Each structure stands twice: as structure tokens, then as C-alpha cells.
Amino acid sequence: MNSIDPVIWFFLFGLLAGALKSELRLPSQVYDFVSMLLLLTIGLKGGVELANQPFSVLLPQIVVIVIAGFLLPFIAFPALRYLGKFTRADSASIAAHYGSVSVGTFAVAVAYMNSRNIIFEEHMALFVVLLEIPAILVGIILAKGVSKKTQWSNVAHEVMLGKGVMFLVGGLLIGWLSGPSGVESISPLFFGLFKGVLALFLLEMGLITSTQLSSLKRYGFFLLAFGVITPLCFAIFGTLIGTGLGLSVGGSAILATLFASASYIAVPAAMRISVPEANPTLSLTASLGITFPFNILIGIPLYYWLANYVYTTLALH
């Protein structure tokens, strides 16, 4: 096992600074810039690779991933509703967060694989986009049924044209159209600075996470358990699907990470508008306060181990 990646130290540093109530914070414009760079870099990298993939390979992957995206919230919802005794709106909202994905977690998984020279399918950035959206729709339906009152056009606008999806899709398209030699000229900014940008992003995430941790005490043990057990179950599901789709070990581990991750940007915004009666602190405490740190500190190495284990057991090496 290699030592801890420096980007993780940045996250822990942010956590510590936040816990100590330090004045430290990334100016919000810088945070916006850094997250924009991350989204575009992930998109570009995926887009370049996408050009090399024959459509016949991509199509089954796309279909399976989208179906899984619709299924995940349905698995989380009953646990929240009947074991956690949350209201219907809260259960639906939290389920949507966990069915969707976190780009930050994906970026850390990519960095983890890169620093260990583990091969994975670079076009997986496409999966981030595919997994981001279905859970939001399912969340709204779980909360309200298929209600005429839901303004679906507004929801669609909010979700599809939101910052996260737009930057990712834009990056994917530009990367796809430019090809490997085309993106060469812009690679110092996007690919060269990736780890440094990720470090700054994680510093701010550490600071944000520490503010969420303070509200954790209010919601107690069930949320803590849910925030750890759900990613573990979803990761197993993701590893099996990744293996089934014929992804590499690294690819399956990243798919597991995507399944395990919970959204904290696109979904909170969409849920706030579409399911206003759900308590936003509850879902953010779980996804940011528990699941995000769990995934980047423990989850990712664990999912890589899991993917390896599945591959060895099934003798796919």
C-alpha cells in the first residue's frame, strides 16, 4: 500500500481547519473556478477516449448504467422510510442524493488510479453524466408520485442545463471532437494541473464537510450508519455490474465508486426546488458529512480491493 496521496492530506487539512473554526476559506470565485476546471478536465479526458470506443461497445454500457441509475434510489428509499422512519419527502430526497453521483469523489478515484498506474476506461466520465440525472427524476416521483403539479420543464432545465452537467457534456464534446492530438495544446492547464486543482478543491471540501459534521449530532446514529452502509452495498452492486460489462479492474473500481458516491451539488439544488418539504440539512449531512469523507478516505482503496477480489475469484485475470 502506498502512502496517503497528498490531495487527501489537503482534505484532512481542510477538515482540521474547519474543526478549529479557522478563518480559512477558498474565495467563492476560486472555488467556482476550481470546480469548473475539474469538470472540464474530466469531460475532456473522457471525450478523447470516447472517440476511440466503438458504438457497439458503448451502447450496452450506456443502457445498463442508465437502468442502474434509475434503480439505485428505489433501493435506498425503503431503508430510509421504514428503517430510518423519515418522512416520505426526506426519504425520497436522500435516496435521490445516493442514487446520483459526486464528481469530486470520481476525481479522487481517478487520481488514485493514476498515482498507482492502474488502467481504467477513461471514457467513464460519460457515466458520471448518465448517473447524475435519473436519480433526480426518481426522487421527485418517490416524493410526490407522478404529479401534474411538478413543473417538469423547469426540473429538466435545472438539471440538464445546470453547471455540473453542462461543463461535463461540454468537455466530453470538445474532447471527442478534438481528439488526442487536438487537446495536446490545452493539456497543461487541464491535465497538467489536475492534481493541484483537485488539492485546492478538496481543501474547500474539507472545510465544507466540517460544517456539516456539526449537524451530524442532531440526526444521530441511523444517518451515520446509512451514510456508510449504503455506499458499501452500492459499491458491491457497481463492482458486479462493472465486471459484467467487461470493464477492467480499475474501471470496475471506479464504477463502484460512482455507485457509492452521493451527490452534493446537482441533486440538492434540484430537490430544493422540486421537493421543498424535504429537509436539505438531512441529506447534505449524510452525503457530505459522512459519505464523501468515507469514500475518499476508506471507500476508494476498499472498492479497488473489492474489484480485484471479484476478478481473482472469477479468474478473469
Next chain:
Amino acid sequence: MKNQTTKLITIFTEAALESQLVRDIDRLGAPGYTITNARGRGDRGLRGASWEANANIRVEIICSPTMAATISQYLQETYYDNYAMVTFSNEIDVLRPEKFTS
């Protein structure tokens, strides 16, 4: 014209509501609005604006007293149950009051 009072409505609310709120304000027929980012603390806790889900906005609308009443009532009916929102209005002296008669 000279004696007609003009109102300034100020709304503090969640940044997540911005696009929806703007649509509502336009639909109700307000003559215009100004939005700024805001930070602060209220009964929903500290809202530090360090990132999107935790950000607040301040919306200011200059309009006629009737429009002010319409907007206030609409906001109260639509948003007060589920969103962090504070609304108040003042009577103001404004240059070129004819711009704000609707």
C-alpha cells in the same frame, strides 16, 4: 404622480430559489429587480455562502404599493412553508418615480 408613494421590497432567501423567484416576479408584473449575494445567520443557522447549497440572495424590487402587496402575498403563500425567506418593505423616495408605477 408626484405624491404617489413607491415601495421597496427586500427579500432574503435561498440562492437555490433564484431562477424560480425571478420567473415569479416577472410573471406578477414587477417593473424590475436587483439580486445580490448575501451571507448571514437566522433561525435556519449560519448561511456562509461558501458553496451553492448554503448560499443566500437578497432580492430588491422597487414598485407600487399594490404590486408590493401582491408580491408579498404571493411569496408568503408559495414559499414561506418550506423555504428560508424573510421579506419586508419600506416606503421610499426614488428619483424618476414614474419608472416604478406598476
